[in-house]
Amino acid sequence: MTAYLISDVGPVAPEDDAAWKAYLAMAPATIEKYGGRYLARGGAIDVIEGDWSPYAIVIAEFPDRDAVARWYASPEYAEGLAIRAKSGLHRRMICVEGATNSNPDNLLGLRA
Template sequence: MAAYLIADVDITDAAVFEQYRREVPATEERHGGRYLARGGTTRVFEGDWEPHRLVIIEFPDMASLAAWYDSPEYERLKAIRFRSANTRIIAVEGIAPAPG
């Protein structure tokens, strides 16, 4: 069952974050990740949420998502992200496809 990483990224140092932005897609792809949204326009319909840069990445399953997030190759990039952005990240499982 697919799993989705949802991140709200508030970039605090654009120059440093650029390195993260350039290098992270290849690490996600190696774990089956693909972008569904990456910093596009957002619109809040309800609530007081004010997203910054919203990112949604689909992985084949939660195990693949967790393997990517915990991988040594991503650890280095996480350190760059921690220095250049404030981020809230969650993961959610998708729903099983309808039979037939």
Template sequence: MPLAYEVHEVLVSDPEAYAEYARLAAPTVAAHGGRYIVRGGNGVAIAGDAPAARVVILEFPDRETAVAWRASPEYQAALKIREAASTSRVYLVDGFVP
């Protein structure tokens, strides 16, 4: 079963509230077997346009675990804060299995 990556492009409108979201979200990611691969890195264009927002990439053991984390009650509390403090595009991609 391939790893799954949840990719976030986040435009933060309320940095203070977003910091609270990040504090609350991190333990829920770990509790679901996930880890941060990128957490707000400085995106630089190599081809095309650079990301217009903060980039966050999470790695999960598989797609089912990523979906379960996102739907979990403990993450929902943090998600409400993020939705009020930012706008984002979020998508899930499967990792490569050679």
């Protein structure tokens, strides 16, 4: 089942600009190698409800949650993790499985 990787990224401090550019240069190929593709990457954000104030959002679609896990643990993406570890870049990342049930009485599988 399709899975979505959602990342709330940034901001990038000026001293981390070179590291961030290196990350942006290498990350897309790693995502593609594991079957992923970008759906949104840093576009305009409108907060509709709540107190969430993201700086930049990245959404990537993968074939399934296992593909996301393989990508994140891959030797190809290890370089990206190393770049992030050395920089002050703040990021929150989640993986969400796509919906399989269109029954509104069982929205998002919250009921048994």
